[in-house]
Amino acid sequence: METFGWPIKFFKDSPELLRVILDALRGHRHLYYKDGVLHRDISISNILICPEHDAGEKTQGRIIDLAMGSQPRNLSILFR
Numbered sequence: 001m002e003t004f005g006w007p008i009k010f011f012k013d014s015p016e017l018l019r020v021i022l023d024a025l026r027g028h029r030h031l032y033y034k035d036g037v038l039h040r041d042i043s044i045s046n047i048l049i050c051p052e053h054d055a056g057e058k059t060q061g062r063i064i065d066l067a068m069g070s071q072p073r074n075l076s077i078l079f080r
Helices: 014-035 075-079
Strands: 047-051 059-063
Touching (some): 014 047
Antiparallel strands (some): 047 059
16 A cells, blocks of 8 residues: 555644645535535544645645544534
C-alpha cells in the first residue's frame, strides 16, 4: 500500500501549515454543501499533508476518516 500523505504535525513551516488547514476546511465545506455530510471528528489526526501530483515539493491538505461523518435528516436544525 502506498502512503498518501503524512500527519499535519510534520509541517515544514507556518505557510504550509496554514495552507493545509485551509485546504482541509475547504474540503469539509465541499462535503457539507455538496453532499450534506458533516465530518464530526476533525482533529490533527484526520488532516494529512499530501504531495500534489506533478508539482515538485508543493503540498496540499486533505481531510480523512469519515467514519463518524453523518448526513443530518433536517439540515435546518444546524442553523438554529
